[in-house]
Every structure is written in C-alpha cells, then in structure tokens.
Amino acid sequence: MFSKxxxxxxxxxxxxxxxPVGLHHQFTDPGINPHFKYIHTVLTLIIASPSMLxxxxxxxxxxxxxxxxxxxxxxxxxxxxxxxxxVYLGLILAFIxxxxxxxxxxxxxxxxxxxxxxxTAWVVGHFHTTVGTAVALTFMxxxxxxxxELYGRELIxxxxxxxxxxxxFIGMMIFSLAYYVAGL
Amino acid sequence: MFATGGxxxxxxxxxxxxxxxxxxxxxxxxxxxxxxxxxxxxxxxRVSLLIIAAVVLVILAYSGVLIELYGRGLQPxxxxxx
Numbered sequence: 001m002f003s004k005x006x007x008x009x010x011x012x013x014x015x016x017x018x019x020p021v022g023l024h025h026q027f028t029d030p031g032i033n034p035h036f037k038y039i040h041t042v043l044t045l046i047i048a049s050p051s052m053l054x055x056x057x058x059x060x061x062x063x064x065x066x067x068x069x070x071x072x073x074x075x076x077x078x079x080x081x082x083x084x085x086x087v088y089l090g091l092i093l094a095f096i097x098x099x100x101x102x103x104x105x106x107x108x109x110x111x112x113x114x115x116x117x118x119x120t121a122w123v124v125g126h127f128h129t130t131v132g133t134a135v136a137l138t139f140m141x142x143x144x145x146x147x148x149e150l151y152g153r154e155l156i157x158x159x160x161x162x163x164x165x166x167x168x169f170i171g172m173m174i175f176s177l178a179y180y181v182a183g184l
Numbered sequence: 185m186f187a188t189g190g191x192x193x194x195x196x197x198x199x200x201x202x203x204x205x206x207x208x209x210x211x212x213x214x215x216x217x218x219x220x221x222x223x224x225x226x227x228x229x230r231v232s233l234l235i236i237a238a239v240v241l242v243i244l245a246y247s248g249v250l251i252e253l254y255g256r257g258l259q260p261x262x263x264x265x266x
Contacts, residue, residue, distance in 0.1 A: 005228065012232040019239055140193050147197065153204030157196060164193045171185025 002060035010050035010057070017046040024109040028118050037111070044109035051102050058095060090141030090165035094134045097169065101129030104180070122183025125176040133172045137165055 001007060023040035026032055066077025082088045104126040107113045117123065144161060147153055155161060 008228050008232060012228075012235055015232075015239055016235055019243065140190075143197060144193075147200055147204070148207060149209065151201060151204075152207055152209040153200050154207055155196060155200045156204050157199075160192060161196060164189050164196070167189030167192065168186045169189075171187070171189060175186065 002057050002064060006053050006057050010053040013050035013053075014047065017043045017050070021047065021109075024105070024114070025118075025123065027111060027114045041109050041111060044105065048102070048106060055095075055099065062092075084162065086161040086165060087141045087145045089162055090137050090144075090168075093165050093169040094137040094141075097129050097137070097172065098134035100173075100176070101126060101134055104129065117183055120183035121179040125179030125183060128172055128176045128179065133168065133176075137168055140168070141165060 021040050021044045023032060023037055024044045027037055062081060063077045066080040069077075069080040071077030071080035081092075104122070107117065108123070108126060141164070144155060144164075147155060
C-alpha cells in the first residue's frame with residue numbers, strides 16, 4: 001500500500017463523518033429541523049476528503065505495483081495490472097463506480113441542487129452506483145475469492161468469471177446514467 | 185446486462201458449491217488480510233479506536249431516545265411548515 005497512515009486517517013474520518021449523513025436524502029422533509037440538515041450537509045461534504053485520500057492511495061498503490069511489474073512511461077503501469085484476475089477487476093470497477101456515486105452524492109448534499117433531483121429517478125441512479133455496484137460488486141467478487149477458502153471448492157468455468165464484473169459494470173453504468181438523465 | 189452478470193455469478197457460485205473440485209480448506213493464517221505480524225499500536229490507532237467506540241455509543245444513545253419518541257407516535261421536532 002502507498003500509505004498505511006493515509007488509509008487509517010481515511011477510515012477514521014469515514015467512521016466519524018459518514019455515519020450521520022442520511023438526511024441528505026430528506027432535505028425537503030418539513031419535519032426535520034434545518035439545523036440537522038445543515039449538519040448532515042457539512043458531514044456529507046467532509047466525506048469527500050477521505051474519499052479523495054482513498055482514491056489517491058489506491059491509484060498510487062496501483063501505479064507502484066504496475067511499475068514494479070515493468071510498466072514504463074506515463075501510463076504504462078496501467079497495462080501491467082492483473083486485469084485477468086476477476087477479483088481485482090471487480091474491485092477496480094467497483095472503485096470507479098463509487099467515484100461516480102460519490103460525485104452524485106455531493107450533488108444530493110448540496111441544498112439547492114437537491115431541490116432539482118429530489119424524488120426523481122436521479123436518486124435511484126445514485127443508489128445503484130453506490131450500494132448497487134460499489135458495495136454489491138465488491139461482495140460478489142469477494143465471494144468468489146472466499147469460495148475456495150471457506151468452502152474448499154474450486155470455481156467452475158473459470159474463464160467465464162471476468163464476465164461477472166464486466167457485465168455488471170457496463171450494465172449498471174448504462175442503467176444508472178439513464179436514470180440520472182431521466183431524473184433531470 | 186447486469187442481471188446477466190448476476191445470473192452468471194449465481195450459476196458459478198452455486199455450481200461451484202455443488203460441482204467444484206474439492207480442495208483442502210486453507211489454514212486460517214492464509215486468510216489474514218495482512219500476512220505480517222501486527223506492529224506496535226500507534227497513537228493514531230488508539231485515537232481511531234476511541235472514535236469508533238464513541239460513535240457507537242452516540243448512535244446507541246440517540247437511537248434509544250428516537251425509538252422511544254417514535255414508539256409513542258411523537259416526533260423529535262415539530263413540523264416546520266404549516
């Protein structure tokens with residue numbers, strides 16, 4: 001890992017700031033005190049910091065690994081990643097999708113912009129990029145990883161495995177982007 | 185498209201559970217996320233642990249109050265719009 005300290009700081013900030021942020025989906029609810037809405041806005045925006053730290057840490061780790069495998073030049077390290085490993089591929093695709101979901105989360109947390117997207121298909125698209133892909137895809141590929149360790153079984157049709165994260169990612173991107181557009 | 189990916193995942197997972205070649209289950213040590221022995225806890229580790237414990241306590245504290253309030257059919261704050 002590029003920086004363990006950075007990962008620890010990001011984890012602590014995530015736990016501290018990301019627990020009470022759910023009200024960024026309820027800004028138009030008249031029953032909630034505006035002060036709580038303000039607090040949740042600030043905390044949601046604070047989450048952007050550990051998210052960026054994590055993004056930097058992961059990409060820097062990938063670059064370090066790619067260069068150690070012989071990747072040269074500006075982007076040569078990208079081609080030296082273990083893309084054929086379905087677990088690695090799935091995690092990186094989930095990571096990319098989480099970037100998408102995080103940016104739309106910032107839009108949800110902006111009081112004025114929230115009035116535009118509230119109660120529209122935009123929110124459905126946001127959830128499908130965060131929970132529906134970043135979380136679900138991570139769980140799926142980890143299940144594949146743990147199959148051997150926990151159940152003592154080899155995976156059947158191994159060549160078919162990369163299709164799982166690829167199809168999920170491409171399909172969910174089309175699905176979510178369509179929902180964003182529909183919501184606007 | 186993503187439903188197809190999910191379907192392939194289910195077929196692969198449950199198919200492997202039933203028809204996958206048996207391999208010896210790994211020793212617990214190989215499942216460790218960090219194969220190196222843990223180093224000495226830093227100040228940051230201790231502070232992080234305290235933060236986690238504090239957050240859990242706060243959540244438990246205000247969850248209890250809210251469950252009580254909503255259980256009685258009340259709201260923590262009155263509606264702001266008429």
